Amino acid sequence: xNIYLLPRxxxxxxxxxxxxxxxxxxxxxxxxxxxxxxxFWRRLKSGYDVLTEKRRRSEAILTHAAKxxxxxxxxxxxxxxxxxxxxxxxxxxxxxxxHKRWLIVNGALLPLSVLFSIVPxxxxxxxxxxxxxxxxxxxxxxxxxxxxxxxxxxxxxxQLYRLDKLINKRISLNRKGKIRRxxxxxxxxxxxxxx
Numbered sequence: 001x002n003i004y005l006l007p008r009x010x011x012x013x014x015x016x017x018x019x020x021x022x023x024x025x026x027x028x029x030x031x032x033x034x035x036x037x038x039x040f041w042r043r044l045k046s047g048y049d050v051l052t053e054k055r056r057r058s059e060a061i062l063t064h065a066a067k068x069x070x071x072x073x074x075x076x077x078x079x080x081x082x083x084x085x086x087x088x089x090x091x092x093x094x095x096x097x098x099h100k101r102w103l104i105v106n107g108a109l110l111p112l113s114v115l116f117s118i119v120p121x122x123x124x125x126x127x128x129x130x131x132x133x134x135x136x137x138x139x140x141x142x143x144x145x146x147x148x149x150x151x152x153x154x155x156x157x158x159q160l161y162r163l164d165k166l167i168n169k170r171i172s173l174n175r176k177g178k179i180r181r182x183x184x185x186x187x188x189x190x191x192x193x194x195x
Contacts, residue, residue, distance in 0.1 A: 001068040003061065004157075004188065005075040005084060007164035013087050017061050018188055059139045062095060066142035070151045074186070076160040084154055089147060096143040103136040159186050167195065 004016045065071065075084035106129050113126040163182050166172060176192040183191025 001064060001070070002072045002074065003088075004160070004186070005073060005079075005087060006194065007076055007160065007167050009167060013091065014194075015058065015061050015088070015091055016188070016194065017064070019064070058095060059135055062092075062099070062139040062142035062146065063135075064142070065146040065150065066138070068150060070153060071146065072153045072155055074155045074157045074160065076164045077156040077158040078161045078164070079156075081154045081156075084156075085152065088152070092143050092147050096140055096147070099136045099140040099143065103133060103140060106133040106136060157186065163191075 001019060002017060004018075005013050006016050008014055073084060073088055075087075079087070110126070110129045110133060113123065113129050116123050116125050159182050163179065166175065166178055166182070169175075172178065176195075179192040179195055180190075183189065
């Protein structure tokens, strides 16, 4: 599994992997009318997807880490291997802590959502809380496995160092285009969408 330690502003970093990203937007079905209820639900789903993209990406990294035997961590070349490993461990520990907290919250609310079963129709609150509880459990377990059991191969990337310098510049002409080209050289499609 390949994980990239992507730079953010002011010395912060985020984890990213291309191996399980969702494909771009689904093409519209032929014969659908442009207006009406289907358009409303499509827009609602699109808005939800935009709001939860970062969360889904971080959860996917942790759940896929549980299935992997080895992680290759690509990090900016100006960092030492120890610094990169330390940042990776910090980011994973923060994710584990977050999933543990939300696992407790969602697990505590799960029995209360059973009360909504007296309302006719499906109990969407119960289904949502059960789904989120399971997702937080899987994320927590995947992060713990990545911290303790997985072999981590460190691979410095000079392109990530160039990206770090570009992100932290105050003024840069055609920043998005430069980020896109760096992403293409790393094999990361649409890297500019993350910034």
